[in-house]
Amino acid sequence: MRSNHDAIVDRFLQRDPFARVITECAVSTAIVFISARFESEAIVDFTKIARQVIKQVGYTQLDFNAKTCSIMTSLKELPKSENRCWDEKKLSEAEIEEISVKDQVTVFGFACNQTKALMPLPIWLAHQLAKRLTAVRQEKILPYLAPDGKTQVAIEYKNCKPHRIYSITLIASQSKLVGANGANLKRLQEDLRDSVIDVVFADEELKPDANTRIFIDSDDPFAIGGPSVHSGLTGRKNAIDTYGEYSRHSGAALSGKDPTRIDRVGAYAARYAAKNVIAADLADECEVQLTYSVGLSRPVSIQVETFGTGKISDEEIAIILEKNFDFRLAGIVREFNLRFLPAIVKGGFYKKLAAYGHVGRLDIGVLPWEETDKVAILR
Template sequence: MVSHPHCFICCYILPEPVYLPKVDAPQISDAIVDRFLQQDPYARVITECAASTGIVFIAARFAPNTNVDFTNIARQVIDHVGYEQKEFNGRNCSILTSLKELPLDQYHLFDEHKLSDAEIEQITVTNQVTVFGFACNQTSVLMPLPIWLAHKLARQISEVRKQNILSYLTPDGKTQVGVEYKNRRPDRIHSITVVASQRKAGKPELQQLHDDIRDTIIYPVFADEEIKPDDKTRIFINPDGEFIVGGPAVHSGLTGRKNAIDTYGEYSKHSGSALSGKDPIRIDRVGAYIARYAAKNIVAANLADECEVQLSYSIGLSRPVSVQVETFGTGKISDEDLTILLEKHFDFRLAGILQQFNLRHLPSLTKGGFYQKLAAYGHVGRTDIELPWEKTDKVGVF
């Protein structure tokens, strides 16, 4: 972020580019989580994945009594994403696994929907983490404008490829958006970067690629946006020249590397823990969801223009040891009063989160799985799938 304090204008450029849903290790990891929970909603699994040229490595720890074909799931994800090139495809890439069974865990074999409040209080977390949730009124989904626009561009690239509008595109790509702010509000589009991968060198030529990307991706994305590119907006399309094939054949992927893209584009803080690859017993995953839920409801209730909720959990306790609210001077009431309201009306306990969001049963209730869909285009601010933490059904408690 480059600031200009004397004129109260700043330019926020998404620190990391948003990547298209290539064989992003998180997609494979969350597809495995889905498969475990579809077979048994009380299954335990923690999995990580790395992808590189011609190879995928999966490391997983899981509870027994489930039958999951890790290799087949990985190949299905690769095919679904669309990699067909000889450098990397689901048919002949090598898949290595390092699998370890966890001891049978009776402690987490509870049905959260049958627990009393006293019993929920007895379910403690087994790992420690500080998670963050954020919301602001810059967009209709209460997300920061730069990450919202970057995800829209990424989606559009995928759409024009899948619909064969630009048949030369492959699944890999990146987007980045810079937004100038004036008095904490988006004022203009500073810059747009799109990197799109091609099947073959020289096809099309770079100028044709530039024209195609502008006409079919950038202009349609901004057509219904209130703030549009102007004559001073800098537009970069494949600024390093041709980008051939892309994906694991060019750069490796690893679960958890892009937490900022999964959340708020570093406009707000985020936990250092990966969100993907973990069953819902992990508080470092579901805690981030309940924190977003709390922050979004505060902004939706018009109690703040921006809100960040921080929750800190310690091993052996059911409730967070710390709940903090920061509204950056935009709150209609004090941050301390908002914190009191959150602790009174929101259940931040592990079993309470599972109960309210039904997180262990969503993979079997959602066609095509649930968690894998979060591994591309973000875990928050989604409009294409129904996420329980995106509801604003708590505005009435404030």
């Protein structure tokens, strides 16, 4: 249901590229609660968007589905501000400098050479399993699955390099209850092994071995998942949205915010910088930390950590990044065209980031912060 956050952001920006909006969503059995603050001329039907998202995700249970669930909203339209409609494409460099951030925040970006997406291998594999789990449900390969699941891959490292796959955990929600000791559970385990795990690892260099521990709904079958049995605020699993706890991430959620929120777009800019450092072969691992203060346009601190893998010093890399990357709020929005992507990309833009991560994506075209177009300059 975190898709609902960014579906709302998309709809606002499609109708008003200069809209400002922040939205939260909580779910429980038969209930969706949406809260939002916004400043815009656009008219957005929050309830309609929520029902569309629920239907698209695939929730059809009697106690939670798009037609019958209750949707409650708490909406606040903010007073009009004089500088809401600044167009970064038309501003001079001096004017870009005058656009300050409204929040104090420290954001992190990370990249490493463990995968083709320059992402840590554990979160990369976990996302591939999650995407395949969705695919086998939607394509009716395993039609008894329901739209909720969990994946985890544990990797053993040697000398800071992935060495072997220690364990794979796959928990899938089913449309009907599966007994823990019944034949149905055995069938589920065989189906997920054949149709999900084996397919995902077929093209991976590092594969499960004879000693890899594989857990598939092993202790307590997930049965019917989603809001039917769970409740809580959605869109708050920041590690899943970023680097899977392999590296640090900001405490602020990424989804549900328009592009003027530095806690969202700053994280994208930090990833952009870190990825280009790795692509330029300046290090094997790189973390970029940006700290912003209210009232200033630039970060007050740019820190780089390469964990002993840098070809040059971390301080030198930080100086190079500060010189060649625009970390100012309006500069980031301009560089990535963040206001206008929802209207350009078919089906919305931010909504596509709500599942399988905001970074390291190779399945939805090249995200602007995933470009490696600064490599020549960095080298």
